[in-house]
Amino acid sequence: MKIGLKLTLLLLPILFAAGCSEDVPPGEPVGFIQVKGSDTVVNAAQKVAEEFMKDYPHVFVAVTGGGSGVGIASLINKTCDVATCSREMKPKEIEMAEKRSVFPKEFTVAHDGVAVIVNKDNPIDKLTIEDLHRIFTGKATNWKEFGGKDLHIVTLSREVSSGTHMYFKEEVVRLGKKDNRDEFSPQTLLLTSSQAIVEEVAGNEAAIGYLGMGYVSDRTKALLVAKADQFYSPDVDNVIKKAYPLSRGLYFYTNGEPNGVTKLFIDFTLGPKGQQQFIETGFVPMGATVAQKD
């Protein structure tokens, strides 16, 4: 009896392993890919992964979020195969990666607009970048100043690990100027997810927040934004035309030139089936931009 039990325990892992690797036809790719990073990209990447696994049933792709910083940190620490990012890697980060013999290779996988959202009861429909700058640095504190109601403005931001946070800080808080040292007003609420921003804006008439275009829904109102005097709405057409002033790329990073199943995954993402998933989650595919440029 006792020996029987021991034998079963011994055999268990072997049986388990056998169960996992079934019969793989020769030549069929087998493997495991860890994708980590941006919360903006996570839903799209998840859908791409699901489609990918339909085509390659013996490759398992795990997708997790956490923020662009999380992705970059795990690429440098070699705990993921693909880092997803809603901003480009900073020179300092690349330097740090190279010190650990990780050589990030960048792939632009889609484009995105950063939408600025307010409550549906807020009468304001459009703001300039300069207005947004004054709001998010705390120079303007009442909606009255922009022709709205007499309400204290509640500014919402993502946490510092968010690529969207960094993009917004550079383009709006610092107005895209390298030598500008402005910061988000310390009164700004730092929320942990885009979903939390949607919830707060939907329930708070005084709130204003920003997020990836994919999160815009009819529960909140996306503002028209202007760099100078021409206002544009954050939609696919305006991002393709690069007319919407808060447009940016979304990126995948691998350690060096990708190979094996990772290469398959990157190619799939950039291919028509992968790009289709980005369209469905509300982003702008690569081809559209290129076509427009030509």
Place this chain on the structure above:
Amino acid sequence: MRRKISEYIIESLIKLSGFVVIIFVFLIFLFLLRDSLSLFRVYKVGEFLFGRNWLPISEPPKFGIVPLLLGSIYVTVGAIVICVPVGVAAAMFIAEAAPTFLKHILKSLIEILAAIPSVVLGFIGIIWLSPFLKNTFHLNTGMCGFTGSLLLAFMALPTIISISEDALVGVPRAYKEAAFGLGATRWQALWRIVLPAASPGIIAGVMLGIGRVIGETMVVMMVTGNSPVIPTSILQPLRTLTATIAGEMGETVSGSEHYFALFAVGLVLFIITFIINFLADSFLRRARV
């Protein structure tokens, strides 16, 4: 003979696990200290402890923990003010007043309360509690310290109630009987005799509850708004030590200044919880004597 050997083995295993625990705590402290010292090589200790700005990703970064420390204190004090009276009263009710069947129901309910994952409480906080508080108190936003305090109080209640209840039940019957013999009413006996006799145990329960509150992360990160301002009111968004570590750890590349700064924040938290647990433990020991 055989029995002696097995007894010896078991005894030394228990002793060993005791030592291992002490070594673990000591090692955690050492690791925190080592990484914190890496920060203090490039950043002044004084600026860290007394700095009023937390701007970790700016150039140059500022790692002043005053707003975070005050945020943690505000939220914790708020939670204590709510949960201590409620918790002790509930323990008194369960130990002395409730009929037996109700006692059993209440005790199992408290156990269920302790088992609710904090992320679920946080979600309830975002969806329901924070809009409710915003409308009730006419705030700019419901994401504030008070929302966090309420939820944390809720989380500390099970600890406080069950330890206080144990302490109350543990008071020798003779004390109460003597009080009754002198003509005291039930309330007088409970308030003047049983409660003071059980007080070291109750204080220990409260201390352990505080330890839980100050170290809690998920709930405060979700509902307090995380603004690194120096708080002037509990009805204002604020940022705690724990939420800062959890919220920012993902961003930092290991080995950077920001990374070490978060370890230094961890060290501060470790020292605070260590002191609280140490005090709680000394009260518990006094309760047993």
